[in-house]
Structure formats: structure tokens, C-alpha cells
Amino acid sequence: MMKGRSLSTEDRARLEAVIGYQFSEKERLDRALTHSSARSAKGSNYQRLEFLGDRVLGLCVAELLFQTFRDANEGELSVRLNQLVSAESCAKVADDLSLHEFIRTGSDVKKITGKHMMNVRADVVESLIAAIYLDGGLEAARRFVLLHWTDRAASADGARRDAKTELQEWAHAKFGVAPKYRTDDRSGPDHDPRFTVTVEVAGLQPETGTDRSKRGAEQVAATRLLEREGVWQQKSAGN
Secondary structure, three states: OEEOOOOOHHHHHHHHHHHOOOOOOHHHHHHHOEOHHHOOOOOOOOHHHHHHHHHHHHHHHHHHHHHHOOOOOHHHHHHHHHHHOOHHHHHHHHHHOOHHHOOEEOOOOOOOOOHHHHHHHHHHHHHHHHHHHHHHOHHHHHHHHHHHHHHHHOOHHHHOOOHHHHHHHHHHHHHOOOOEEEEEEEEOOOOOOEEEEEEEOOOOOOEEEEEOOHHHHHHHHHHHHHHHOOOOOOOOOOO
16 A cells, blocks of 8 residues: 555556556556545546446456356346456455555555455456556456456356345245345445445344445345355355
8 A cells, every 4th residue: 555655667567567458648557546535636536437447347247257158047147247346356356466555545544455445445446447448448458357357257156046036035945034125324426336235034133235236235145144044155265
């Protein structure tokens, strides 16, 4: 993490080597790594890039899934897509690339690593994808996405059923009840909201989930409850 200062020539070269792309306009790379807390000039942080990068990532991953899983129906493809573009998945890509070493922040952001700053690392990955897209076009962005998402798309976790459907059927069979979902919080700007949802099954402790859509948060909460109760095997730390 870099408090306020710009990326040096050495920093940029090292980061470009890590991500496998050299920028024609270096300021795009700087902007993609600049958190709003850095108090830089208006419009020079990554917020707008993150908005675009989210859409480019979604397109590239949807295309990857469409070509890879030719027999999958729309529902299965949607489940896989939601998993792969989630904040958790994007943050793991950021960790693989050690992007936290390059993020420019203000003094009020003390630590980028750790679960509580997962969204920041996820946002930077999306911003980086947008910067690559603007600098080198869709094919350059697609190469980056394929490099870091192809193995994830083929992982066993991607083959899971829809978590809400699984929880619905399990709760009905075991307890004769249906899960109930409650929206606890909505935060963030209109173009990039964050929803926190609690799922309750009578007789069990509730679970919560947070994601960029209400449905995504419901899926996270349902997944956590299924894993906690041993219905699904918990994801390993390396996945």
C-alpha cells in the first residue's frame, strides 16, 4: 500500500510485468490503483474505472462460460457467472497479483489486506480491467481475464447448484419449512451498491451475506448456511 505517492517508474514496470500488459498511457494504470481516500484530483481515482471494469469482466466471463460449458442451461451459467465475478473472486485475483502493494490510499486507510477490505481489492481488479480495456481494447482485457479466470471457471466449486434452490429443498425436506430472507443493509453509490442479507431457517442460527446485488447477497447467505450445516463441503482456502 502506497499512501498518496504516485507509482514510480520501477513500480509501474514491476506491476506491468505481473499483469502481463504494458500501458501506452501510464496515467491509466495510476488511476486504476488510486483509492478515493488518496485525495487526488477530482476524477483521478478508480471509481469510474471500476464501473466500466465490472461490465467488461462480466462480458468476458460470460463468453468464457458460454464457450466452456456448452451443455449448461441459463440457470447454471448464471450461478457460475455470479460466483466468478463476485467480490470474493475478484479479491483473490488481487491477492494473487499482490495488488495491495501498489494501491495508493490516504492516511485514513491503514490496511488493504484482510477480509474487511475485500471490496477495495475487488474494486481495484475491476478498475485494472477497465484500464487495460481503454488502453488496449477488448482483446487485451479478454487476455487478462482469461489468464486469471479460466482455471477458476473450471473449478469444482463452479459446478454447485444454485444455493437458494439447494437451501429451499434441504430446509423443506429436513424441517418442513422454507428459508426466509431479510435485507439488513444497502450501502454504496447507486452504480455500485452493496447489500447485506440475512437468511433464517426455523430451528437454526441465521447466516448473513454481502454482495453487489440483493440476489447475490442471498446466494452468499444461503451458501454459508449450507456449508455450516455440512450440506455442502466448505470451500478450501486455496480455491
